[in-house]
Amino acid sequence: MSNSFKALTLVNQAITRLEEGLLKRSLRINEKACDVDAVVGDRALKTFCSNDYLGLANHPALVTALSDGAQKYGVGSGASHLISGHSRAHELLENQLARFQSAHIPNARALFFSTGYMANLTAITGLIGLANKGEAHIYSAALNHASLIDGVRLASSQHQALVTIFDHLDLASLEKDLSKDTSSLKLIVIDGVFSMDGDLAPLNSLLQLANQYDALLMVDDAHGFGVLGEKGHGILEYLDLHSERLIYIGTLGKAAGVSGAFICAADSFIEWLIQKGRPYIYTTATSPAIAHAVSKSLDLIEGIEGKTRRKHLDELIKLWNEEMVFSCWQKASSSSAIQPVIIGSNAHALQAAKLLDAAGYWIPAIRPPTVPEGKARLRITFSANHTVDDVKELIQTLQKIESSMLVEGVSL
Ligand SMILES: *Cc1c(COP(=O)(O)O)cnc(C)c1O
Numbered sequence: 001m002s003n004s005f006k007a008l009t010l011v012n013q014a015i016t017r018l019e020e021g022l023l024k025r026s027l028r029i030n031e032k033a034c035d036v037d038a039v040v041g042d043r044a045l046k047t048f049c050s051n052d053y054l055g056l057a058n059h060p061a062l063v064t065a066l067s068d069g070a071q072k073y074g075v076g077s078g079a080s081h082l083i084s085g086h087s088r089a090h091e092l093l094e095n096q097l098a099r100f101q102s103a104h105i106p107n108a109r110a111l112f113f114s115t116g117y118m119a120n121l122t123a124i125t126g127l128i129g130l131a132n133k134g135e136a137h138i139y140s141a142a143l144n145h146a147s148l149i150d151g152v153r154l155a156s157s158q159h160q161a162l163v164t165i166f167d168h169l170d171l172a173s174l175e176k177d178l179s180k181d182t183s184s185l186k187l188i189v190i191d192g193v194f195s196m197d198g199d200l201a202p203l204n205s206l207l208q209l210a211n212q213y214d215a216l217l218m219v220d221d222a223h224g225f226g227v228l229g230e231k232g233h234g235i236l237e238y239l240d241l242h243s244e245r246l247i248y249i250g251t252l253g254k255a256a257g258v259s260g261a262f263i264c265a266a267d268s269f270i271e272w273l274i275q276k277g278r279p280y281i282y283t284t285a286t287s288p289a290i291a292h293a294v295s296k297s298l299d300l301i302e303g304i305e306g307k308t309r310r311k312h313l314d315e316l317i318k319l320w321n322e323e324m325v326f327s328c329w330q331k332a333s334s335s336s337a338i339q340p341v342i343i344g345s346n347a348h349a350l351q352a353a354k355l356l357d358a359a360g361y362w363i364p365a366i367r368p369p370t371v372p373e374g375k376a377r378l379r380i381t382f383s384a385n386h387t388v389d390d391v392k393e394l395i396q397t398l399q400k401i402e403s404s405m406l407v408e409g410v411s412l
Pocket residue numbers: 114115116117118120145147148191195220222223251252253260261
């Protein structure tokens with residue numbers, strides 16, 4: 001008797017193919033709270049890979065706020081927002097989130113989600129649902145995050161929206177397409193800070209195009225919220241953008257150190273998404289205790305704590321950009337906390353990550369499909385909890401590892 005069946009054979013073959021292509025990923029268990037020091041197995045590792053840019057994920061004030069939130073509002077929400085799950089904690093948080101963007105989006109209102117993935121699916125499918133079938137056109141940047149890509153795919157299959165993928169550095173071709181477009185609804189979708197390259201989207205120019213050709217501009221600021229701008233309000237503050245055409249997505253599990261995300265837009269758009277956003281309607285509201293903890297995080301971000309942390313983070317990034325010099329590997333031109341080192345092949349990126357691990361660092365190799373073929377890289381991220389010495393030691397280690405790999409005849 002065989003206990004094998006078709007799907008089991010397929011899945012085992014598929015996993016073997018991943019292994020052969022050096023594309024199989026694996027989970028590592030961190031024994032400690034998220035911070036720049038981790039423990040995996042019995043080994044201490046210095047992490048340069050989390051998105052906890054401000055180092056707030058284990059901040060005592062947030063730990064206290066989470067337990068206060070649970071005392072005050074309970075743990076579970078019990079239902080979706082439109083049934084009975086929308087608590088005072090959610091409402092207060094949404095008002096606070098809207099206030100963060102209110103200087104940039106007139107009549108700003110915010111909607112809180114359990115993840116950025118859900119927020120993106122909701123925003124794109126919901127907004128595209130405003131047009132008749134086949135009458136909306138989405139312009140999506142080529143390097144967008146997977147959750148935006150999936151939102152675009154879902155919108156295009158649900159509403160037969162047209163989709164154009166554009167290179168975010170080639171706005172001339174985007175303009176050409178927009179100028180010929182007679183669709184009743186146009187939506188430009190882009191990351192604010194590109195998650196694998198660390199560069200910023202050209203939002204000033206994109207907003208001009210959106211104005212000129214009557215499009216909405218949706219910006220996913222997962223890596224800018226909390227980090228960019230004097231008050232940490234994100235990329236709209238940083239670039240001083242103003243428009244009712246802006247649809248802003250911020251996530252709360254990265255710099256804000258908790259979890260969740262939000263859409264912020266002019267009131268009418270948010271009202272529509274509450275009515276028709278399927279991933280908003282058909283899911284249980286996030287724990288109100290989490291909402292309460294996020295509120296506390298926003299206070300920290302806007303206050304002196306956030307300001308001090310952003311200043312220190314900027315100093316670390318500056319140090320890296322000034323002192324990190326490779327002979328063969330490539331740094332990206334990034335001034336954000338995301339600083340990729342592009343190595344090339346999967347094998348070489350994996351080898352570099354392995355040598356870093358042996359030296360006591362946790363910096364994974366990022367491979368296709370997350371990044372383009374032949375552009376495997378180390379994705380280094382800085383946190384305000386890193387010290388100047390942490391960064392200097394990392395620079396020395398990377399220089400040593402690069403030269404040892406070059407000696408072995410490994411090049412790009
Ligand atoms: C992390 C990320 C998301 C997803 O947010 P989650 O809250 O982690 O689901 C969306 N967009 C971008 C650009 C991201 O980096």
